[in-house]
Amino acid sequence: MSQFWSPIVRTLTPYVAGEQPAISxxxxxxxxxxPYGPSPHALAAMREAVEDGLRLYPDPSGLPLRTVIAETHGLEPDQVFVGNGSDEVLAHTFQALLNHDKPLLFPDISYSFYPTYCRLYGIAYRNVPLDEVMRVNIADYRQDCGAIILPNPNAPTGIALPLGEIETLVRDHPDQVVVIDEAYVDFGAESAVSLIKTCPNLLVVQTFSKSRGLAGLRVGFAMGQRHLIEALERVKDSFNSYPLDRLALAGAVASWQDRDWFERHRDLLMNSRERLAIGLRDLGFQVLPSSANFVFARHPDKSGMELLHALRERSILVRRFAGERIENYLRISIGTDAECDKLLAALAEI
Known part of the structure; x- marks a missing residue:
């Protein structure tokens, strides 16, 4: 600790991102x-954007991107907010919409950035336990609260709720904001975007990092009725007026418009996910049902830490989270079929 730190810095436990090794x-x-990277059209658009225009600031509101997203979902551009990755969009959301006198609710096993945001912004929160099979039970959220945030599919479990249950959750809390974090929705879950027109308390957050292969570009967005989006804009414009640069806007617009590439590679990944799940079960793993681009699995005879290190010794990285109920699970991202085969071969050897 340093004498120069602000008092809040001493209390923070920062989020720890997954390892980005230098070993290729x-x-x-x-x-x-x-594993398939971005659309070739997105790469071409970014190359074209590398010109004299980079001396100029980008569109501060990201209007070109907001427009194509809105057109797809039958919304108006002013019902879409864009930011520097969905993490920044979520950070603005926590400040603008989730900080109330009563506690924020979210699952006890969920995206580990949520409690980090709460500590940073001084937001009271209450964890709602997943049930015995690691699922979200909507009835458990029928309690007094200031707001709710829920990933769907959940992370790191990968389990998704059907749209009907999300609608029940939103309508059960007409006086509270309900945020549905849909980072992984494209891999088999139902989006809640269709509820926006009739649900003034609903905000849906998505990202270009997963299904569109643009994790390195940092583009996320939120959709909701105008009064919610305006709150995000007010926070954003008090923080950074230009969150998306010209390359990010060009690449994201082109990626969004290349629907054929998106659907083809999403389907490839979903097929690989089911193939990997079968292979893991054949090795004795318990694999939770996943609607994401990863699986969450544990083995009855090997600890999560033991497997993590044994795979690392074989040049394979997976992720493990500390926690009483999940410490023996591994979260395994879906790679190419060749990468998944190498993982299964390594696990068979272990």
């Missing part, structure tokens, strides 16, 4: 990146 020969299945 490792099989990297630890941070849920897309």
């Amino acid at each position: 020969t490792l099989i990297k299945l630890n941070t849920n990146e897309n």
Whole structure:
């Protein structure tokens, strides 16, 4: 600790991101990146954007991107907010919409950035335990609260709720904001975007990092009725007026418009996920049902830490989270079929 730190810095336990190793020969299945990379159209658009225009600031509101997203979902551009990755969008959301006198609710096993945001912004929160099979039970959220945030599919479990249950949750809390964090929704879950027109308390957050292979570009967005989006804009414009640069805007717009690439590679990944789950079960693993681009699995005879280190010795990275109920699970990102085969071969050897 330093005498120069502000008091709040002493109290923070920062979020720890997945390892980004410098060794290129490792099989990297630890941070849920897309193994197929971005659309060629996105790469071409970014190359074209590398010109004299870089001396100028980008559109501060990201209007070109907000427009194409809005058109896809039958929304207006002013019902879409864009930011520097969904983590920044979530950070603004916590400040703008989730900080109330009563506690914020979210699952006890969930995205580990949520409690980090709460500590940073001084937000009271209460964890709602997953049930015995690691699922979210909507009835457990029928309690007094200031707001709710829920990942769907959940992370790190990968389990998704059907749209009907999300709608029940939103309508059960008409006086509280409900945020549905849909970072992994494209891999088999139902998006809540269709509820926005009739649910003034609903905000949906998504990202270009997973299904569109643009994790390195840092583009995220939120969708909701105008009054919610305006709150995010007020926070953003008090923090950074230009969160997305010209390259990010060009690449994201082109990626969004290349629907064929998106659907083809999403389907490839989903097929690989089911193939990997079968292979893990054949090795004795318990694998939770996943609607994400990863699986969450444990073995009855090997601890999560033991497996993590044994795989690292074989140049394969996966992720393990500390926690009483999940310490023996591994979160395994879906790679190419060749990468998944190497993982299964290594686990068979272990």
